[in-house]
Amino acid sequence: MIRRSIYEEEHEIFRRSVSAWAEKEVFPHAEAWADDGVIPHEVWRSAGEQGYLAMFADEKYGGLGVDDFRYDMILNEVLAARESGLFLTLHNRIVAPYIHKFGTDDQRERYMPGIVSGDTVLAIAMTEPGTGSDLAAVSTRAVEHDDHWVLNGSKTYISNGMLAGLVVVAAKTNPQASHEVGLFLVEPGMEGFARGRNLKKLGLPSQDTSELFFDNVKVPKANVLGDPTKGFRMMMTNLAEERLIGAVGFMARAERAFEITLEYIQERRAFGKPVGTFQNSRFKMASMRTELDAGWALTDHCARSHMEGELSGEMAAEVKLFTSEVEGRVVDECLQLHGGAGYMEEYEISRLYRDARISRIYAGTSEIMREIIGRGLGLDDRGRN
The missing domain is CATH 1.20.140.10 (Butyryl-CoA Dehydrogenase, subunit A, domain 3)
Structure with missing residues (x-):
C-alpha cells in the first residue's frame, strides 16, 4: 500500500483511539445488529461520549471545535472496512453541516447539543419514489402559511430513517420552478409525519433504511433552513x-x-x-x-x-x-x-x-x-x- 502523506501523527493517534473503541463497542455486535435491522441508539451516544460526532461543532454545543475533514475520513476508514453498518459520517459530514452552515443561531442552539451527544440522530430525505438521483424532480410540496409551512409527499430509501430524531426534508416551494426547493427540519411527533417500513435490502442489513410520509405536516417557520427557495x-x-x-x-x-x-x-x-x-x-x-x-x-x-x-x-x-x-x-x-x-x-x-x-x-x-x-x-x- 502506498504511504499516505495526507495524515499527520495526531491523526494516527486518533485512528488508534477509534479502532480501540470500535473493537469494543461496535464490531462484536455487528451480527446482532444485522439480525435486528437497526443499530441501537446507545452506540450513537457512546460515539458522542468519545467526541466522534460533529467534531466541527462549537464547544458551547459540546463539540470539539475541530473542523478537520481528515478525522472523519479516519472514522469512515475504520468503521466502513468492517460490516458494522454504523455510518457516523452520514450524521457528521452529510447532514449535520446543513444545520451548522445554514441554520440560524436558534436552530443551532436547539439541535447541535443533541447532534454532538448522539441523543439526536440525523437523516436527510431527498430521494423519492420515481425520482432517483434527479433532485430537481422532487414532488414533495411545501405550501407557505402565516407562521408555518404545510408539507405533503413521501420519501424513500432514507438511511437512519427509523432511528432519526431530526430529518432534513427537501420539498418544492414553487411548483413552477424546478430548482426552488426548501429544506425543512422535521421532528418526530409532528402531526402527519409517519415512518413506513424498515426496508429489506440486498446488503448493509443493520443500517436502517425506511420510507417517510408527510400528510399535511405543519412545519414552523423556525424550522426552515435558510432561504426556502435556495435548498437546491x-x-x-x-x-x-x-x-x-x-x-x-x-x-x-x-x-x-x-x-x-x-x-x-x-x-x-x-x-x-x-x-x-x-x-x-x-x-x-x-x-x-x-x-x-x-x-x-x-x-x-x-x-x-x-x-x-x-x-x-x-x-x-x-x-x-x-x-x-x-x-x-x-x-x-x-x-x-x-x-x-x-x-x-x-x-x-x-x-x-x-x-x-x-x-x-x-x-x-x-x-x-x-x-x-x-x-x-x-x-x-x-x-x-
Missing part, C-alpha cells in the same frame, strides 16, 4: 463532500477485501501448494494492489482539494465514480479467489461483496457521475436537437 443550491454545495466521504468508505472496504484475500490465498492449498503461488493469483493481486493505490491517491488528492476549498463537483463525481467501480471490481475478484468458500455467508468476503453493490448507486449512480463529468467537458446536449 445548499444540497449541491454539500453533495461534493458527500461523494468524497463515500469514496473513503468504498476504498476502505476494497482494502479490507484485499487484505483478507491475501491472507486466505497464502493459507488455502490446491494441487499441493498455496493458491497464492499460482501465476493467476499473483497477477490478480498485483492488478488489484495497483488499482487500490491509484484509488487512495485520487481520494487523498481530492481530500486536500476539499480542505483547501477547491473540490469541484466534477472532481467529486470522478472520485465517487472511480472508487466505487474499483470497490466493485476488487470485491468480485477477491470473492473469486476464495473459490466456493467466497459464496458462503460465514466468510467475510461474501458479506463485503454483498454490501459493495450499493456504492455504485447511492449519492448519485455511476451513470449520473459520468453525466456530470461529461458535461464538465462541454459535452452537454441540453437545448440541442
Whole structure:
C-alpha cells in the first residue's frame, strides 16, 4: 500500500483511539445488529461520549471545535472496512453541516447539543419514489402559511430513517420552478409525519433504511433552513463532500477485501501448494494492489482539494465514480479467489461483496457521475436537437 502523506501523527493517534473503541463497542455486535435491522441508539451516544460526532461543532454545543475533514475520513476508514453498518459520517459530514452552515443561531442552539451527544440522530430525505438521483424532480410540496409551512409527499430509501430524531426534508416551494426547493427540519411527533417500513435490502442489513410520509405536516417557520427557495443550491454545495466521504468508505472496504484475500490465498492449498503461488493469483493481486493505490491517491488528492476549498463537483463525481467501480471490481475478484468458500455467508468476503453493490448507486449512480463529468467537458446536449 502506498504511504499516505495526507495524515499527520495526531491523526494516527486518533485512528488508534477509534479502532480501540470500535473493537469494543461496535464490531462484536455487528451480527446482532444485522439480525435486528437497526443499530441501537446507545452506540450513537457512546460515539458522542468519545467526541466522534460533529467534531466541527462549537464547544458551547459540546463539540470539539475541530473542523478537520481528515478525522472523519479516519472514522469512515475504520468503521466502513468492517460490516458494522454504523455510518457516523452520514450524521457528521452529510447532514449535520446543513444545520451548522445554514441554520440560524436558534436552530443551532436547539439541535447541535443533541447532534454532538448522539441523543439526536440525523437523516436527510431527498430521494423519492420515481425520482432517483434527479433532485430537481422532487414532488414533495411545501405550501407557505402565516407562521408555518404545510408539507405533503413521501420519501424513500432514507438511511437512519427509523432511528432519526431530526430529518432534513427537501420539498418544492414553487411548483413552477424546478430548482426552488426548501429544506425543512422535521421532528418526530409532528402531526402527519409517519415512518413506513424498515426496508429489506440486498446488503448493509443493520443500517436502517425506511420510507417517510408527510400528510399535511405543519412545519414552523423556525424550522426552515435558510432561504426556502435556495435548498437546491445548499444540497449541491454539500453533495461534493458527500461523494468524497463515500469514496473513503468504498476504498476502505476494497482494502479490507484485499487484505483478507491475501491472507486466505497464502493459507488455502490446491494441487499441493498455496493458491497464492499460482501465476493467476499473483497477477490478480498485483492488478488489484495497483488499482487500490491509484484509488487512495485520487481520494487523498481530492481530500486536500476539499480542505483547501477547491473540490469541484466534477472532481467529486470522478472520485465517487472511480472508487466505487474499483470497490466493485476488487470485491468480485477477491470473492473469486476464495473459490466456493467466497459464496458462503460465514466468510467475510461474501458479506463485503454483498454490501459493495450499493456504492455504485447511492449519492448519485455511476451513470449520473459520468453525466456530470461529461458535461464538465462541454459535452452537454441540453437545448440541442
